[in-house]
Amino acid sequence: MLYDGHHVFINGEAYRASGRDAALMHRLADHRALQRKDLARLSAPARDLLLSWIESGWLHPAAA
Numbered sequence: 001m002l003y004d005g006h007h008v009f010i011n012g013e014a015y016r017a018s019g020r021d022a023a024l025m026h027r028l029a030d031h032r033a034l035q036r037k038d039l040a041r042l043s044a045p046a047r048d049l050l051l052s053w054i055e056s057g058w059l060h061p062a063a064a
Contacts, residue, residue, distance in 0.1 A: 001029040011058050021046040033062060 002009040008017045008025045017025050021043050028034050039047070053059040 001025075003029050010053060011056075015049065017046075 003017070003022070003026050006016060006018070007014045008022070008029070009015075020041060024034065024038050024042055024046070027038060039050075042050070050059060054061060
């Protein structure tokens with residue numbers, strides 16, 4: 001996962017990101033994980049995007 005000032009890149013795909021969602025996606029890219037409190041701060045579209053990445057096998061949820 002990579003990012004620049006306006007996009008998040010994962011598995012050859014590019015997504016526009018800004019604001020809080022972009023900051024949290026950058027954290028995911030840098031730390032390879034998000035904390036539960038971070039997930040709660042994502043917008044609904046950003047959460048849906050993460051879920052689609054999980055369904056595609058690009059991300060793996062942490063064990064509870």
